[in-house]
Structure formats: structure tokens, C-alpha cells
Amino acid sequence: MNIVVAIKHIPSIADDLPVSGNNVDFDSVDFVLNEFDEQSIEQAVLVKEAVGGTVTVVGVDLIEELDNILHLAIAKGADKAVKVTADEPGADSHMQAKWLSEAIKGLSPDIVFAGVQASNDLDGQIGPMIAAHLDMPYIGGVSSVEVADGTATVNKEFAGGVGAKYSVSLPMVVGVQAAAKPPRYAPISKVRQVAQTATIDTVEPSGDASSGLTFKKMAPPVATGHAEMIDGSPKEVAAKIVELLKSKGLA
Amino acid sequence: MLTTVEKIIFILAALTSVGFTYHGFKTIVDSIRKGRPAPELKDIPGSLVKAGVAVLFQQTIFKARKVLSAIHMGLFFGLITYAFVNLTDALEGLIPGFDLVYGGKNIPFKFLPAGVINTFNLIADVMSGILLFAIIVMFVRRFITKDKALTFRDNILLNPKVLAGAQARDSLIVDVFVVMHVGARLLSQAYRLNEGPDPFMPIASFLNSMVGSSEVGVHVAWWVSLGWVMFIIPYLSRSKHTHFFMSPINLGLAKQNPRGQLDPAVPLKVIEGTRFDPGAKHVHDLAWTRVLDAYACVQCNRCQDVCPANFYQRPLSPSALEVNKRYLLKEATFGSHPEKLLLPLTETVISPEAVWSCTTCYACVRVCPVGNEPMADIVDIRRRMLIDGYEIDSGVQNALQSLATNGNWMSKGKRLRGKWAKEMEFPVKDATAEPVDHLWFVGDTASFDERVIPNTKMVARIFNQAGLDFGIMYKEESNAGNDVRRVGEEGLFEQLVEQNMAAFGKSQFQRIVTTDPHSFNTLKNEYPQFGGQWEVKHYTVTLLRLFEEGKLTVKNKLSNYKVTFHDPCYLGRYNGGFTAPRKLLELLGVEFHEMPRNCENSFCCGAGGGQIWMGKVAPGERPAENRIKEALTTFESNASDKKQLFIVTCPKDMIMYSDAVKTTGNEGRIEVRDIIQLIAEAVGVEEPAVAEAVAA
Ligand code: SF4
Numbered sequence: 001m002n003i004v005v006a007i008k009h010i011p012s013i014a015d016d017l018p019v020s021g022n023n024v025d026f027d028s029v030d031f032v033l034n035e036f037d038e039q040s041i042e043q044a045v046l047v048k049e050a051v052g053g054t055v056t057v058v059g060v061d062l063i064e065e066l067d068n069i070l071h072l073a074i075a076k077g078a079d080k081a082v083k084v085t086a087d088e089p090g091a092d093s094h095m096q097a098k099w100l101s102e103a104i105k106g107l108s109p110d111i112v113f114a115g116v117q118a119s120n121d122l123d124g125q126i127g128p129m130i131a132a133h134l135d136m137p138y139i140g141g142v143s144s145v146e147v148a149d150g151t152a153t154v155n156k157e158f159a160g161g162v163g164a165k166y167s168v169s170l171p172m173v174v175g176v177q178a179a180a181k182p183p184r185y186a187p188i189s190k191v192r193q194v195a196q197t198a199t200i201d202t203v204e205p206s207g208d209a210s211s212g213l214t215f216k217k218m219a220p221p222v223a224t225g226h227a228e229m230i231d232g233s234p235k236e237v238a239a240k241i242v243e244l245l246k247s248k249g250l251a
Numbered sequence: 252m253l254t255t256v257e258k259i260i261f262i263l264a265a266l267t268s269v270g271f272t273y274h275g276f277k278t279i280v281d282s283i284r285k286g287r288p289a290p291e292l293k294d295i296p297g298s299l300v301k302a303g304v305a306v307l308f309q310q311t312i313f314k315a316r317k318v319l320s321a322i323h324m325g326l327f328f329g330l331i332t333y334a335f336v337n338l339t340d341a342l343e344g345l346i347p348g349f350d351l352v353y354g355g356k357n358i359p360f361k362f363l364p365a366g367v368i369n370t371f372n373l374i375a376d377v378m379s380g381i382l383l384f385a386i387i388v389m390f391v392r393r394f395i396t397k398d399k400a401l402t403f404r405d406n407i408l409l410n411p412k413v414l415a416g417a418q419a420r421d422s423l424i425v426d427v428f429v430v431m432h433v434g435a436r437l438l439s440q441a442y443r444l445n446e447g448p449d450p451f452m453p454i455a456s457f458l459n460s461m462v463g464s465s466e467v468g469v470h471v472a473w474w475v476s477l478g479w480v481m482f483i484i485p486y487l488s489r490s491k492h493t494h495f496f497m498s499p500i501n502l503g504l505a506k507q508n509p510r511g512q513l514d515p516a517v518p519l520k521v522i523e524g525t526r527f528d529p530g531a532k533h534v535h536d537l538a539w540t541r542v543l544d545a546y547a548c549v550q551c552n553r554c555q556d557v558c559p560a561n562f563y564q565r566p567l568s569p570s571a572l573e574v575n576k577r578y579l580l581k582e583a584t585f586g587s588h589p590e591k592l593l594l595p596l597t598e599t600v601i602s603p604e605a606v607w608s609c610t611t612c613y614a615c616v617r618v619c620p621v622g623n624e625p626m627a628d629i630v631d632i633r634r635r636m637l638i639d640g641y642e643i644d645s646g647v648q649n650a651l652q653s654l655a656t657n658g659n660w661m662s663k664g665k666r667l668r669g670k671w672a673k674e675m676e677f678p679v680k681d682a683t684a685e686p687v688d689h690l691w692f693v694g695d696t697a698s699f700d701e702r703v704i705p706n707t708k709m710v711a712r713i714f715n716q717a718g719l720d721f722g723i724m725y726k727e728e729s730n731a732g733n734d735v736r737r738v739g740e741e742g743l744f745e746q747l748v749e750q751n752m753a754a755f756g757k758s759q760f761q762r763i764v765t766t767d768p769h770s771f772n773t774l775k776n777e778y779p780q781f782g783g784q785w786e787v788k789h790y791t792v793t794l795l796r797l798f799e800e801g802k803l804t805v806k807n808k809l810s811n812y813k814v815t816f817h818d819p820c821y822l823g824r825y826n827g828g829f830t831a832p833r834k835l836l837e838l839l840g841v842e843f844h845e846m847p848r849n850c851e852n853s854f855c856c857g858a859g860g861g862q863i864w865m866g867k868v869a870p871g872e873r874p875a876e877n878r879i880k881e882a883l884t885t886f887e888s889n890a891s892d893k894k895q896l897f898i899v900t901c902p903k904d905m906i907m908y909s910d911a912v913k914t915t916g917n918e919g920r921i922e923v924r925d926i927i928q929l930i931a932e933a934v935g936v937e938e939p940a941v942a943e944a945v946a947a
């Protein structure tokens with residue numbers, strides 16, 4: 001079975017996000033793997049372990065640092081890696097979905113996994129758009145996948161604790177919310193070994209599908225007030241709160 | 252004395268005994284040799300001699316259990332004496348007329364002066380009494396009063412033979428041997444006394460007054476005494492009492508590298524055609540010196556007594572690890588189960604949960620009288636579990652993942668590492684950009700944890716006040732990797748070392764100072780192996796020097812405080828940093844009280860070896876909580892109404908113990924403070940007033 005995972009390299013929000021001009025300052029931000037993609041890689045490897053096949057991880061190389069991520073994916077159990085060399089750190093999800101689809105087409109996939117969304121665009125679009133480009137069905141918000149005889153059994157979770165189970169004939173695209181098991185840890189020695197031995201296939205970006213949207217302005221939210229700490233015994237604090245509410249005309 | 256027939260039987264029996272003994276020890280040596288190459292040992296004859304002396308004076312056992320150790324000393328000297336006694340007994344049997352009683356006056360040829368023989372007789376006689384007394388105490392301890400220290404908790408993985416009481420059986424056999432052997436020997440001498448009491452053999456003479464003298468008695472008692480020896484010597488190689496022979500050897504071959512330097516995950520020694528996987532899955536993946544540990548183990552459980560994980564009801568006992576190793580090897584080499592050697596250690600020797608409970612506090616290794624290193628085995632097992640894809644605790648996994656991407660375990664961006672420094676009222680130098688005298692390695696907890704940052708800033712203020720030329724590496728610093736290595740993630744440790752080495756390479760500095768004992772340990776003891784040869788100091792040492800040089804002076808004596816001090820494992824037990832913090836406290840003028848468990852015997856807070864990352868918290872009294880109670884008990888016996896402080900010199904301790912004070916409901920009775928807070932108060936450095944006014 002040909003299992004493909006489409007991944008996204010995104011700016012890290014572990015630091016305060018630096019902004020320059022009308023976009024993120026891509027030169028001074030670290031890039032990390034989208035956390036839902038970690039789940040989708042794990043789910044893909046779980047499917048492979050259950051039914052056999054190969055897992056190919058495909059991503060757009062935005063800042064020429066994708067190799068580390070691809071090596072990590074291989075250390076976690078993927079078999080092959082492909083990168084689309086775009087070198088365009090601000091590429092939006094429309095462009096990335098198009099480039100990824102073009103790269104995935106040639107792999108004749110039986111099932112494609114993508115993280116259900118990413119924290120940069122936050123639009124959950126990549127999966128559905130790939131499905132549209134490849135003309136395959138799509139289910140998102142998925143929390144486990146089992147495959148047998150050309151059919152995938154997919155569990156999806158809705159809000160309010162309701163779950164649904166779908167049977168879908170392959171091929172299809174799955175938007176992974178969470179893998180059936182927590183993503184495994186890849187020891188660094190293994191990642192480093194992979195880095196020395198693995199080959200990463202490279203493809204040029206083809207097709208243009210920009211969203212047509214442009215950034216007008218990007219800025220950190222302006223703090224609009226401040227919290228005041230009230231010290232003292234519970235009684236004093238209570239009295240001060242009452243006073244405060246009165247002064248604002250709320251009590 | 253013996254008839255010709257008896258002589259023939261004796262010689263045949265002795266040869267058989269030698270044969271079995273040879274086979275026994277050859278089996279053991281073969282099994283030890285199957286272990287992996289160990290780190291190179293220097294001057295083996297020298298250290299064997301040193302170990303021999305230590306054993307002779309029984310120095311190492313006195314690290315714990317003083318009274319029992321004294322009794323063991325009696326056993327030891329008794330058995331040493333008996334090695335000579337057995338020799339003279341054999342001569343008495345084989346050489347006609349050779350008889351030591353009455354100063355050897357009946358010996359038909361010129362032997363030794365009567366004075367020498369009498370001295371020997373006296374020693375042998377008295378030692379027999381001591382031996383009998385000592386063995387009876389040991390017997391009573393195990394079988395009558397059933398000392399809990401000799402048992403294992405129910406949740407600890409044990410070899411089926413051990414569960415079925417194999418240790419007790421071994422002990423019983425040896426107890427019976429000593430009683431029968433020594434008793435029979437005393438009797439054989441008593442029966443010889445046909446000319447009345449011998450003043451140099453008081454016990455034998457007393458026995459003689461009851462049983463009289465008898466030629467037949469001499470024969471029977473002689474055979475019982477020496478017969479037992481011929482049985483027991485080969486038996487020893489198959490029992491836990493192999494330690495008679497293996498402990499001194501093991502002690503002589505014990506770890507020579509610094510305590511704080513772990514053995515590599517893969518042997519450094521290259522062997523043609525052999526590829527080693529990191530760490531240990533099977534018993535013979537351990538270094539041969541640690542296979543030897545199993546044979547040297549006295550099974551005394553001293554290590555279990557001091558183990559914080561064991562205290563915390565975790566399924567870990569360092570002694571069970573060694574005991575299980577021993578019985579596994581026995582079943583596989585002497586028994587008929589060689590296939591058991593191919594079972595993973597996590598099934599035969601220590602449960603996976605136990606493997607992940609170790610705080611790597613080194614207490615077990617420190618206390619072991621025979622130089623065993625159960626902790627090193629645990630780290631090796633972790634190493635292999637990680638490589639083999641064992642599902643680790645989610646908290647540990649998150650920490651490791653963050654360490655791999657961010658260089659810290661708190662999922663914080665690299666650039667945030669120096670945030671505290673940028674908030675200071677004076678500039679803190681960037682050592683990667685301008686030369687400094689002291690490069691301050693801050694560490695993760697002190698850089699990122701809001702609860703610790705005020706102390707970090709205070710250290711900076713005090714350094715600044717003292718005119719110390721220092722700087723930090725800001726975003727270039729990564730976690731030093733001490734705990735990463737002890738969790739078993741050797742590859743990540745190496746990556747962190749490389750990152751830090753690159754950062755050090757960019758910086759210009761004379762020496763390193765660190766506020767974190769964990770970083771201190773690996774920077775000092777492990778980085779040199781990667782080319783990082785620097786003078787590394789813990790901040791307590793640097794601060795003490797600043798006081799001694801007059802760059803800091805105590806303005807206000809803190810006599811209103813009653814304090815105790817917790818030795819962090821990685822500063823104290825690992826690196827001997829006991830005096831600087833105590834001297835500082837003395838300078839500050841506080842009333843100081845030592846907790847019962849201090850210095851080498853300090854009790855771990857429970858955070859080390861990756862435990863602080865664990866997502867799951869087990870129920871039961873935690874080591875840190877127990878420690879707070881220990882401090883309060885110490886204060887109780889020195890009652891006064893001074894403010895009671897628990898002083899720490901490690902950022903992790905600040906967190907562990909502040910929590911423990913809360914969870915034990917002791918707020919108001921005791922307060923946890925970093926030593927820097929006291930120093931600030933004494934030298935009169937305050938936080939700038941603006942800092943706390945409004946939280947935005
Ligand atoms: S190192 Fe400490 S926690 Fe680990 S086994 Fe030894 S005594 Fe127990």
C-alpha cells in the first residue's frame with residue numbers, strides 16, 4: 001500500500017513571534033513541524049505496521065531546513081521522503097496544497113494523511129484542497145484509521161463527545177486530529193543515522209494556485225488594559241473589590 | 252592422627268572438592284568474561300592491594316549499619332583465622348603426632364616455638380567464640396527477628412528462586428556450616444586435651460571439662476569440621492556467599508572515573524568484527540565489571556535502604572537488581588537454563604517501571620560496600636529501551652522533544668532564555684559577543700522558571716555588586732544534557748554537547764560558573780571527554796571566594812534565622828561540594844543545624860535522572876516531603892522561636908521543596924530559600940522596588 005503524508009513546516013510560536021513589515025519576520029523565527037502533522041505521521045506509520053506498505057512523507061521546503069524534519073519522520077518509521085524546493089517562507093496554504101498535490105500525484109497514493117490544521121493559517125484547508133486536486137474524498141478531524149481490503153475505517157470526533165465511524169473506499173485523504181496512539185519518540189542517534197544514510201527526493205514546485213489574498217497588516221495585539229493586584233487579607237480584598245465595583249457603577 | 256584409610260579418603264575428598272571448586276569458579280569467570288569491555292582501569296595491582304587493605308579493615312561496610320558491620324567484622328576475622336586453622340587441622344590429620352595443644356609440645360620434630368603456637372591457639376580459640384556469637388546474631392536477625400531490611404517490597408520484580416526463598420536457604424546453609432564447623436573444631440581440640448586444661452585454649456578447655464578427652468571424639472569431630480569445609484568451598488561458588496572471594500576483587504576493579512562521569516553507551520574499546528548496540532538489553536550487554544557486580548553482591552540491601560525511589564514505594568530496589576542478576580546467571584550457567592540469558596533484563600532483573608523510577612542520585616553506588624554500580628545498569632537499560640522504541644512516559648517524551656528542538660525542556664523558544672537578563676537594571680554581558688572572566692552557565696530551570704528567576708536575578712546582582720566580570724550565552728546556551736544522558740538519550744546528549752561546545756567556542760572566558768548542580772556535574776566531568784577542558788565552579792564556591800577576597804561583606808548578620816541545608820546530589824555526593832555552602836552559612840551568622848542525612852548520605856529530592864519531567868506522579872509520600880519532615884524534626888530538637896529556613900543551592904530543589912512544604916501543610920513553619928536570598932539580605936542587596944508593583 002502506498003501511504004503518503006503531507007506535512008507543513010511552520011514558524012515556531014515557542015518564542016514571541018517577530019513581525020517585520022506586514023508579515024512574520026521569517027529570518028528571525030525558528031521553523032518547526034506542525035504538531036498535527038506529528039500525529040498524522042504516527043497514524044500513517046501505525047497503518048503501515050498493521051497492513052504493510054510504504055510511507056512517503058512530502059513537504060514544501062520553505063527555508064531550506066526541511067531535511068531535519070524529513071529525517072525525523074524516517075526515524076519514526078517513514079520509508080521515503082520528498083521535498084518540494086520552494087524557498088518561499090510565506091507560501092500560503094493554497095500554494096502549498098497545489099505543490100504538494102502535484103508531488104503526490106506521481107506517487108499513486110492509496111491513502112494520504114495530512115494534519116487537520118496548522119497554527120499559522122489556522123484554516124484547515126490543506127487537506128481538503130489536496131483532496132480536491134487529487135479528486136479524492138476527504139474526512140477531517142480524524143482520531144484513528146484502520147485499513148482493510150481497499151477500505152478505510154475512519155473515526156472522527158465531533159464536539160460534545162459524539163463520535164462517528166466512516167467506511168471509505170480508497171484512495172482518500174484523511175485530516176488527522178490525533179493518531180490512535182501518542183506519537184512515538186525517535187532517539188536522536190537514530191535520526192542522526194538517518195541523516196547520514198537516507199536520500200531525500202527533490203521536486204520543483206509546479207502549478208500556481210495562490211489564494212489571491214494579500215496581507216495588509218500584521219502586528220501583535222495591543223495590550224488594552226492592565227491587571228491590578230489587590231493585596232491584603234480576604235476581608236480587605238473583598239472590601240476593595242466592592243469599592244471597585246461601586247466606583248465603576250456596577251454595584 | 253588419621254589412619255591410612257582415613258588419609259586416603261581425605262585426600263580423595265579434598266581432590267574432589269578442589270575439582271568442583273575449580274569448575275565453579277571457572278564457570279563464574281567465563282560468565283564474567285562474556286560481558287562487554289569496561290572503561291579502562293589503571294594500575295589494577297595497585298587498586299587490588301588498596302581494596303585488600305580496605306577489606307582487611309572492613310572499611311567500606313561501615314558506611315552504614317555500624318553495629319551489624321562490627322559483627323560482620325567479627326565474622327570476617329573469624330573466617331580469616333579459620334583459613335589458617337583449617338591448614339593446621341589438616342596437618343594434624345596427616346602428620347602423626349602433629350598436635351597443637353599445650354604449645355605443640357608433643358610434636359615430634361622441631362616446628363615453631365611454643366610461644367608462637369600458644370598465641371595461635373589463643374587467637375583460634377577466642378575467634379571460634381566470636382564466630383559462633385556473630386553467626387548466631389546473623390541467624391537470629393534473618394530467621395527469628397526477621398529484619399525487614401533483608402526483604403523486598405511486594406511490587407519489586409524478583410527472580411522466582413529468590414521469591415521461593417533461595418537467599419534464606421543459602422544463608423541457612425552457611426549459618427549451619429559455621430556452627431557445625433566451628434563447633435566441631437572446638438570439640439576436636441577439647442577431645443585432645445588429655446592432660447587437663449590448656450590456658451591458651453580457654454573455650455576448648457571449658458568444653459573438655461564437660462566432655463573429657465577421647466581419641467574417637469578427635470576423629471569424629473575432625474571429620475565433621477574438615478568434611479564441612481570440603482563441601483562448603485565448592486558450594487560457595489554456587490551461592491550468594493561467592494562474595495567471600497568476589498567482593499575484594501570487585502572492590503579492586505571498581506569504577507575509577509569520576510562519579511559524575513557515566514560510562515559510554517557503547518564501549519570505547521573497538522573489537523574487530525563486533526558491533527555494539529547502545530546500552531543493555533541482556534545481562535552480557537553490561538560491562539564485564541558490572542557482570543562481576545552480581546557475584547560480588549553481599550545481598551545486604553544497604554543500597555535499598557538509601558534509595559529514594561524505594562522509599563517512595565516505587566517498584567525499584569537496586570539490591571533486587573543485583574540479586575536478580577546473580578540468580579539469573581546462576582540458573583543459566585550452573586543450572587539448565589542457558590536460554591534465560593537471552594531474555595531482556597526488563598523481564599528478568601528489573602521491571603520497566605522500576606527502570607524509569609531511578610533518580611540517578613548515586614546513593615546506592617556510594618553506600619555499596621563492595622563497589623557495585625546498580626545505577627549504571629539502570630542507565631544502560633534505559634539507553635537500550637529508548638533505541639528499541641519502548642513507549643516512554645509522555646512527560647519525558649515532551650521534555651526530550653523540546654530539548655531536541657529548543658535546547659531546553661520547557662518548550663520555550665531559544666530567544667527567551669536570556670529574557671530575565673534583559674529585564675535587569677544593569678546590562679548583563681553576552682559572552683558570545685564580548686570577552687568575560689566568568690561565563691555563567693545558567694541552565695534551564697534558572698533561565699525559564701518564573702519561580703526561580705527572582706533568585707537568578709539576585710545572583711546577577713550579587714555578582715555585579717562584587718565586581719565580578721561575568722556574562723551569559725543568551726540564546727546560544729542549551730541544556731547541558733546531564734539529565735538527558737541519565738534518562739538514556741545518549742544521542743540527544745551528544746547533540747546538546749555539540750551545541751554548547753559551539754557556543755563555548757564563540758565565547759571568550761576564563762572559567763565557567765554555574766548555578767545548577769546538574770549542569771555543573773556534566774560540564775565538569777563529562778564535557779572534558781568532548782574536548783571541553785575548563786575550570787568549572789558551582790556558584791557557592793565563587794561566592795565564598797568573593798567573601799574571602801573582601802569583594803562581598805556581610806553587613807547584617809542573620810542570627811534571626813535557624814537553618815538547615817540540603818546537599819544536592821550532583822553537587823555533594825557526586826562532586827564533594829560540601830564545604831562551600833556550609834562556610835557561607837557560617838559567614839552569614841545563621842543558627843545552623845545539620846539534618847541526620849547530610850553530605851555523602853544526603854537524601855535525594857526526587858527530581859534527578861529525568862524524574863522531574865515525568866507526566867505521572869505516583870501516590871505515596873514523596874522523597875522531598877520526607878526531607879521536609881526530617882528538617883522539621885531537626886529543628887524540633889533545637890527549639891527556639893527563630894524563623895526556620897530550608898536552604899538550597901539548586902534551582903530544582905527550590906521547586907521540589909517549595910512544593911513539598913505546601914503538600915505537607917507546613918507553610919508558616921518552614922520556608923525554602925536559595926542561599927542567594929540569604930546572601931542578598933546579609934550584604935544588603937535588594938530587588939529594585941519597581942519590579943513587583945504592577946503585573947501587566
Ligand atoms: S541511583 Fe538513587 S534512585 Fe537510582 S537506584 Fe540508586 S539509590 Fe535508587
Ligand code: SF4
Pocket residue numbers: 547548549550551552553554555569570573618619620621622623625
Ligand atoms: S549492591 Fe552493594 S549495597 Fe546493594 S545489596 Fe549488593 S552489596 Fe549490598
